[in-house]
Amino acid sequence: MNVPTIAGSASAPLAARPVSRQSPTRRAWRRFRSNRLGYASLLLFAVLFGISLLAEVLSNDKPLVVRYDGQWYFPLLQSLPETTFGGDFETPADYLDPLIRENFAKPGNFAWFPPNRYHHSTINYFSEAPSPAPPDAGNLLGTDDRGRDLLARLLYGFRISVVFALLVSAMCAAFGVFYGAIQGYFAGWTDIAMERFSEIWSAMPTLYMLIIFSSLFAPSFWLLVALLSIFGWLGIAAYVRAEFLKNRTLDYVRAARALGQSDVVIMRRHILPNSLTPVVTLVPFEMAGAIGALTSLDFLGLGVPPDTPSLGELLNQGKSNLDAWWISLSTFGVLVVTLLLLILIGDALRDALDPRKLLQGDEQ
Amino acid sequence: MSLLEVKELCVAFGARRVVDRVSFSLDAGGKLALVGESGSGKTVTALSLLRLLDAARLSGEVIFGGKDVLQCSAAELHELRGSDIAMIFQEPMTALNPVYTVGDQIVETLQLHKGLRGAPAHAAAVAALHRVGIADPDLRVHSYPHQLSGGQRQRALIAMALACDPKLLIADEPTTALDLTVRMQILELLDRLRSDTGMALLLITHDLNLVRRFADHVAVMERGRLVEQGITDQVMRRPQHPYTRKLIDSRPARALVSAGEGLIAAGRGISVEFPKRLPGIIGWFRSGKFMAVQDIDFELSPGETLGVIGESGSGKTTLALAVLGLVAAHGDIRIGGTPWSVGPGERRALRRRIQVVFQDPLSSLSPRLTLEAIVGEGLEIHEPALDAAQRRERVIEALYDVGLTENDAAEPLLHRYPHEFSGGQRQRIAIARALIVRPQLLVLDEPTSALDVTVQKLVLQLLGGLQRKYGLSYILVTHDVDVVRAMAHRVMVMKDGRVIESGPLEQVLGNSKSGYTRRLVEAGVA
Numbered sequence: 001m002n003v004p005t006i007a008g009s010a011s012a013p014l015a016a017r018p019v020s021r022q023s024p025t026r027r028a029w030r031r032f033r034s035n036r037l038g039y040a041s042l043l044l045f046a047v048l049f050g051i052s053l054l055a056e057v058l059s060n061d062k063p064l065v066v067r068y069d070g071q072w073y074f075p076l077l078q079s080l081p082e083t084t085f086g087g088d089f090e091t092p093a094d095y096l097d098p099l100i101r102e103n104f105a106k107p108g109n110f111a112w113f114p115p116n117r118y119h120h121s122t123i124n125y126f127s128e129a130p131s132p133a134p135p136d137a138g139n140l141l142g143t144d145d146r147g148r149d150l151l152a153r154l155l156y157g158f159r160i161s162v163v164f165a166l167l168v169s170a171m172c173a174a175f176g177v178f179y180g181a182i183q184g185y186f187a188g189w190t191d192i193a194m195e196r197f198s199e200i201w202s203a204m205p206t207l208y209m210l211i212i213f214s215s216l217f218a219p220s221f222w223l224l225v226a227l228l229s230i231f232g233w234l235g236i237a238a239y240v241r242a243e244f245l246k247n248r249t250l251d252y253v254r255a256a257r258a259l260g261q262s263d264v265v266i267m268r269r270h271i272l273p274n275s276l277t278p279v280v281t282l283v284p285f286e287m288a289g290a291i292g293a294l295t296s297l298d299f300l301g302l303g304v305p306p307d308t309p310s311l312g313e314l315l316n317q318g319k320s321n322l323d324a325w326w327i328s329l330s331t332f333g334v335l336v337v338t339l340l341l342l343i344l345i346g347d348a349l350r351d352a353l354d355p356r357k358l359l360q361g362d363e364q
Numbered sequence: 365m366s367l368l369e370v371k372e373l374c375v376a377f378g379a380r381r382v383v384d385r386v387s388f389s390l391d392a393g394g395k396l397a398l399v400g401e402s403g404s405g406k407t408v409t410a411l412s413l414l415r416l417l418d419a420a421r422l423s424g425e426v427i428f429g430g431k432d433v434l435q436c437s438a439a440e441l442h443e444l445r446g447s448d449i450a451m452i453f454q455e456p457m458t459a460l461n462p463v464y465t466v467g468d469q470i471v472e473t474l475q476l477h478k479g480l481r482g483a484p485a486h487a488a489a490v491a492a493l494h495r496v497g498i499a500d501p502d503l504r505v506h507s508y509p510h511q512l513s514g515g516q517r518q519r520a521l522i523a524m525a526l527a528c529d530p531k532l533l534i535a536d537e538p539t540t541a542l543d544l545t546v547r548m549q550i551l552e553l554l555d556r557l558r559s560d561t562g563m564a565l566l567l568i569t570h571d572l573n574l575v576r577r578f579a580d581h582v583a584v585m586e587r588g589r590l591v592e593q594g595i596t597d598q599v600m601r602r603p604q605h606p607y608t609r610k611l612i613d614s615r616p617a618r619a620l621v622s623a624g625e626g627l628i629a630a631g632r633g634i635s636v637e638f639p640k641r642l643p644g645i646i647g648w649f650r651s652g653k654f655m656a657v658q659d660i661d662f663e664l665s666p667g668e669t670l671g672v673i674g675e676s677g678s679g680k681t682t683l684a685l686a687v688l689g690l691v692a693a694h695g696d697i698r699i700g701g702t703p704w705s706v707g708p709g710e711r712r713a714l715r716r717r718i719q720v721v722f723q724d725p726l727s728s729l730s731p732r733l734t735l736e737a738i739v740g741e742g743l744e745i746h747e748p749a750l751d752a753a754q755r756r757e758r759v760i761e762a763l764y765d766v767g768l769t770e771n772d773a774a775e776p777l778l779h780r781y782p783h784e785f786s787g788g789q790r791q792r793i794a795i796a797r798a799l800i801v802r803p804q805l806l807v808l809d810e811p812t813s814a815l816d817v818t819v820q821k822l823v824l825q826l827l828g829g830l831q832r833k834y835g836l837s838y839i840l841v842t843h844d845v846d847v848v849r850a851m852a853h854r855v856m857v858m859k860d861g862r863v864i865e866s867g868p869l870e871q872v873l874g875n876s877k878s879g880y881t882r883r884l885v886e887a888g889v890a
Contacts, residue, residue, distance in 0.1 A: 251728035260715030
């Protein structure tokens with residue numbers, strides 16, 4: 001790409017290397033996509049997560065649409081008493097009840113059920129097999145020790161794990177970037193003071209704190225998100241600090257300071273975009289870590305409240321019911337696939353954002 | 365028969381051919397210089413002689429001592445590397461392994477190629493260091509690379525390369541990373557060793573001054589082709605190829621108008637200190653001072669250029685940062701009569717009057733911003749009243765000013781990113797960013813050192829033109845005497861943070877009182 005006024009700069013190579021017209025971010029994305037394994041992992045992960053977000057319509061004990069005695073009902077959105085469908089009680093309808101099923105089968109009536117007829121909390125009181133039941137046509141992956149459908153529990157459990165991981169990584173990234181940026185940009189005494197604080201903070205025994213907190217407060221999803229976030233940002237802050245320390249001495253930052261640009265704008269516009277590589281690269285690994293942490297806390301019974309579908313709780317069940325192989329095996333499978341996909345995505349991201357490749361595309 | 369005969373050598377990476385049918389020969393004991401700018405394929409050619417590039421496809425012939433290197437087996441190649449043909453590189457710090465002593469590394473070479481072990485190997489290592497003129501070789505043999513200075517490291521590297529008495533030494537930019545005064549010593553050393561041992565020397569360089577002084581023969585490469593070769597004197601005096609001619613008169617011409625009256629910037633007793641770790645237990649309680657710049661005065665008139673020269677570590681860049689108000693300094697620095705010690709608002713306004721262009725055009729532009737955002741930033745700060753369209757107009761105007769256009773239009777460039785431009789173009793962008801706020805004073809910190817010689821000349825011409833057009837004052841910080849000679853009205857010579865000498869250009873460079881200045885000038889000019 002020679003410009004005439006530079007008199008055909010003599011430094012161009014023999015066969016001019018094509019120079020990409022795209023922004024560095026676009027080029028990184030293109031490199032990420034060219035890594036087939038990583039890109040496929042990202043797509044698969046997105047599809048799985050998308051499916052799990054639709055869990056309510058895919059796996060539920062309520063029909064999606066019911067036509068009964070000439071009227072339309074949407075049990076997913078409405079709470080209907082059993083009497084609506086010819087039952088005897090005013091209690092909410094149990095759609096697994098053979099009586100109600102029979103009523104739906106009558107001519108003129110019709111019910112459209114989700115593909116998997118169980119919610120994660122559904123206990124099938126009409127099942128004939130003792131719990132935990134092995135896989136059969138009704139419960140594709142069998143049931144757990146309380147007779148709840150395993151496929152439904154895994155689907156909802158996967159969703160909770162991924163949402164949890166996303167929230168924790170987002171909070172860690174936000175706080176870590178903020179902390180590390182201030183530390184690295186102002187350096188000197190600010191850096192020393194903040195570094196000492198994060199050292200003290202990192203010396204706190206996380207698991208011990210979690211146990212104390214879970215006995216102080218009622219265990220809940222949001223409490224866990226908060227707790228894991230306030231202990232998880234240290235790693236990201238350290239990377240961002242190092243990037244800021246390095247980038248603040250670069251000439252383009254000096255040039256911006258010489259222009260009289262304010263510190264906030266310099267940090268946001270000049271340094272931050274060039275310091276996010278470690279954050280983006282770390283996020284999938286951070287997510288894998290958060291899923292692992294949630295699973296282990298649930299396994300120990302310190303995690304989410306008992307009724308919540310959770311992979312850790314299922315693993316615990318698998319441990320107590322060793323002969324019910326379908327519990328541990330399928331939970332293990334879900335965990336392995338999730339963590340593997342995240343790590344493959346992270347690997348591909350790391351390659352795509354490699355700074356040595358990022359600044360290429362031009363001879364120097 | 366010549367020692368090395370290269371015939372029709374082609375080197376390709378994938379579909380890209382970077383060296384195209386290059387032929388030259390070198391006699392035993394001869395001195396050949398391979399000259400070219402970056403990207404001309406000179407280093408690739410040199411590395412190909414030893415087949416050191418794994419990814420490259422080679423064709424042609426490289427006959428060394430009657431054998432074709434390109435057809436050699438792995439074992440023969442191993443024998444050749446290091447013992448018959450040795451190589452030294454540009455950056456001595458990275459070419460030496462930091463965890464071994466210099467002696468260990470020389471002994472390793474000796475073991476490998478001569479089978480020497482124990483005391484004889486050690487003695488040979490000491491002798492090798494002695495031969496390259498390192499003082500106290502029996503002590504230095506136990507030094508780690510970081511304990512040596514740049515020049516000593518390069519000497520140690522040469523000692524390593526020569527330990528096995530090679531017949532050919534390939535020196536790839538052996539002095540580029542070194543200070544000026546050390547450069548001469550290293551080249552003289554290479555020349556002395558060559559005549560002592562009778563080995564041949566292949567010098568890869570971009571610096572025609574070195575060629576003029578040290579090579580018998582010269583081969584000029586451009587974009588992978590060898591465009592001209594011959595006896596150095598003849599090529600230098602009567603270059604045949606236009607590219608050679610361009611290289612030879614790439615020394616910038618002086619075209620200055622005399623400076624105006626008045627004072628644009630002045631400094632009195634400028635000192636900058638950095639904390640230094642004190643040795644021993646006292647270092648736990650307080651830190652010492654390292655005076656990077658000590659007690660410097662300067663004055664600058666409108667339209668005047670003050671050249672600041674000195675070797676690396678002389679404090680010239682620190683002085684530039686102090687004048688820019690980017691490092692804390694003692695003393696009084698005034699830009700247009702206003703000191704840096706004013707309040708934040710006035711300080712910001714003051715920044716508009718003094719701008720800066722840095723050395724490395726790669727790191728001086730933020731890689732994730734477009735050209736428009738980079739150049740327009742100063743306007744956002746200093747002329748916030750402008751709307752986006754007016755700002756764009758000013759950016760385009762600035763791009764025309766610095767001659768950065770495509771097909772005579774600057775608009776298509778606005779949305780491009782820095783990586784899409786060459787080094788010279790990026791330096792023009794950096795100049796545009798500084799100029800757009802219409803400063804009176806520009807600090808140029810080694811503005812051309814990272815550029816190829818032909819591009820250097822164009823950038824200097826541009827700077828000269830801008831000075832005449834806008835009456836700009838420059839503070840030009842450089843180690844390159846040629847650049848100062850072309851650009852400066854007055855010169856200040858720095859060493860160890862102090863000014864050795866200052867005055868009008870002709871006086872300082874022409875008949876200096878100081879021996880240090882004379883050495884600098886001598887080293888910088890052929």
